[in-house]
Amino acid sequence: MRNRHIEAGLSAQFPPAAILASFVAVCALSGCSVAIPVSSSNNSAMWQGAPEDMTGSIAKPPLKLSRRLDTEDIRRATAAMSTALDPQGSGASVNWDNPQSGAKGSFTPVGQAYPLDGKICRAFLADVSASDATERLQGAACREKTAEWALTDVKPFKKS
Template sequence: MKNMILTLMAVAALGLAGCQTTGGQKQTWGTGLGALAGGLAGSQVGSGSGRLWATGAGVLLGGLLGSEIGASLDKADMAYAQQAQNSAMTSKVGETITWNNPQSGNSGTYTATRDGYSDSNRYCREYQQTINVGGRKETGYGTACQKPNGDWEIIN
C-alpha cells in the first residue's frame, strides 16, 4: 500500500509538472516538490481509503502552492532562504532567522520551534517558515534531522 501511495504521488507530481507551460524551471520544480511534500503530509492523515484521499488532496494542494511559490522565487531568493534555514538549524530554539532579497523584494523567516531526537537517534528540529512573495504570505511547517556528516535533511 505504501508503494502504491508513493507511486501515485510521483505520477501526480510529474503530471502536474508536465502541465506547466509558463514560468520556467523554478515553477516546474516548485510544482513537483510541492506535490511531493503535500502527498507525504497527506499520507500521514487517516487510514485505509481515507489516507489515500488525504494523500491525493495533499498532492494537489502541495502542487498548486509549490507552483505559485516556484513561479515567484528565483535562484537568489532560494539562496537567501537556504542560508536562513541553515542558520535556523543551529540557532537557539525560538530564534527567528530572516532573509530578504532586495532585488526581488521577496523575503521570509525560519524559526526552529522544537528539538529532540528521532527513533534512530538523529538530532532533529521542527521549524516554521514563512515566505513573502509579491505581497502574499505563505506559512509552512517541517522537521529536519541532522545526517552523520552534519548536513540537515528535511524529513517532512
C-alpha cells in the first residue's frame, strides 16, 4: 500500500508528459555543434581547405656528422663515407682531409650492408678531427639505388 502511495505521489509530481518533454530537451541541448560559414562567397576558406589550416609532420633536418665541420669538410667526409660504405667495396677504412680547414677523419664500415625500407644501409665507425677536437662516432647511413648516402644515425662511440 505504501508503494502505491509513493508511485501515485511521483506521477502527480512528475507527469509522464513532463518527463518526456524534459528528456527531449536534454537530448536536443546535448547535441554536437556545427560551424556554418556566414560568408556568401563560394570560395570560403572553410570549404576549400585553406593552406593555413592544413597540418602535417615537420621534416627533421638532416643529421650532421659533426657540428665542427664546415661545408667543404662535410662534402669531403660524405665522399669518403660513400666510398667506405659501398657494398661492392673492399670494406676497408677510407680517410678524408681538408688542408684548408685542417679537418680530417675516416670512415670504417661495420658489418655487411642490409636492406631497410627499400634502401641499402650500412653501419660505420668514424673518426673526426676538427677545431682541435677529436670525436669517435658510430652510426649508419642509407641510400636508394641511385642516390647519395645519407646519415640515418650518428652518436658518440660506445664500446659494447
